Every structure is written in structure tokens, then in C-alpha cells.
Amino acid sequence: MNAIHATNAARNVNDSNPLIELRDLRRIYTTDVIQTHALAGIDLTIARGDYVSIEGPSGCGKSTLLTVVGLLDEATSGDYRLAGVQVADIDAEERARLRNREIGFVFQSFNLIPEMSVTENVGLPLRYRNDIGKDERGRAVAQALERVGMTQRAEHRPAQLSGGQQQRVAVARALVGKPSLILADEPTGNLDQASGDQVMDLLDELHADGTTLVIVTHNPVYAARATRRIHMLDGCLRDRA
Secondary structure, eight states, rough: OHHHHHHHHHHHTOOOSSSSSEEEEEEEHHHSSSSEEEEEOOOOOOOHHHHHHHHHHHHSSSSHHHHHHSSSSSEEEEEEEEEEEEEEGSSSSHHHHHEEEHEEEEEOOOOOOOOOOOOHHHHGGGGGGSSHHHHHHHHHHHHHHHTTTTTGGGOOOOGHHHHHHHHHHHHHHHHOOOSSEEESSSSTTOOHOOOOOHHHHHHHHHHTTOOOOHHHHSSSHHHHHHSSSEEEEEEEEEEEO
């Protein structure tokens, strides 16, 4: 573990206000004939500033866990607190506000809007923030693009960018609102080795600056960059390190 990770790990041990608290969290998908227990009683606490990697075979529930933690889906049962807020106690509108304020997303497929420029894609999450004015939004987008090295591509469309460049734009979009948490679901899955390394280096830098990261990956080398590794199987998980 390097010095930065060691410092963050030590800080996390002393953090009495976890960012994420999951208790007996379950997500069950029901069809006419079967029930699929995608999450089968998850207990997990993640401190502010932590860096967690989640590994496991396809279909084990990794992406489902991220969508529930990211407030894109709701648990069937169990408790989930995000930044001290009991998620089950808030309505859909407040849940959307909490998601927009606290969480940034990086997906395997980039999820950029083809008709929008890089600047417009990165600024999209800020459109729903009433606490950020137009001038401040512009500055935030410019800073995010500079952070990921994409300033010179600000007016390009996604189709004019390489896969690695598109993912860097996606990272800029995730961090533009200064969220407490970034969730990355196989962020290097569609990239070559060199581009994947660049994206992971960028995520490492964000973590070093204090951002909480949760990343799903099949790549054990990338998983080893985290301060905490979790293995998931059949909707259950256990700490590995």
C-alpha cells in the first residue's frame, strides 16, 4: 500500500460518520415462475475517503449493488443510509436530489449523449442543481475538463473521440458536481490497456484528493489499487483485504 493509501486507510478507521451503511440489504427480482435474489443480505459500511473494489463472477450481483447504492434502483428490503440519510424515508424527488448532490457515475459504456458536445455532456448533472448558477456551472465544467486533460476537446462530439477520451469525459461528468462518492462500473471494460491505465490513474488521483470510490472490476490488477477489496458471490460479499 502506498503512502497516500495508507494515510486514507488510517483516516477511515477513525471515521465515526460513514458515508454508506447497508444492513441486511436485499434486492429480489420476481417473475411469474421464479425469484432471483440479486442481493441476499448485504452488510457493508464504507467510510468517507475509502477506496473499495468489488470483484466476482458475472451475475453475482455487483452491478445491482452499485445501482442500489447509486439510488438508481431500490432495495426490496433492508436499511440503507447515505450520508446519514435513511434512503427508505425519502420520496423519489428527494432521492433524485440526494443522488445528484452526493454521487457521480462512471459506466463501462460511457453513456455520453451523442448529440451533445463534451462541454454539454459534462455539464449535464449541474442542470438539475438549483444551488449552482450559470457562471459557476461554466467554471465547474472547465475545471473538470482540465482535470481530466480534455480541455482541447471541449466542443467535440463523443463520436469524434477515442474510447479512452470518452471515458475521461465520463469521469469529468462524474466529478463536476464535487460528489462525495463516485461509483465506477467496469470503467475500463471497453478500453485497451493503455487507456484503461490512464483512467485508473485518474481515479487514483481523485481518491488521493479525498473522493470516496467504489469500483466494480474483473481486473485483479486494478482491484489491487483499492485500499479495500471485496469479493461477491451469489448476492453475498466478504472482505478480502
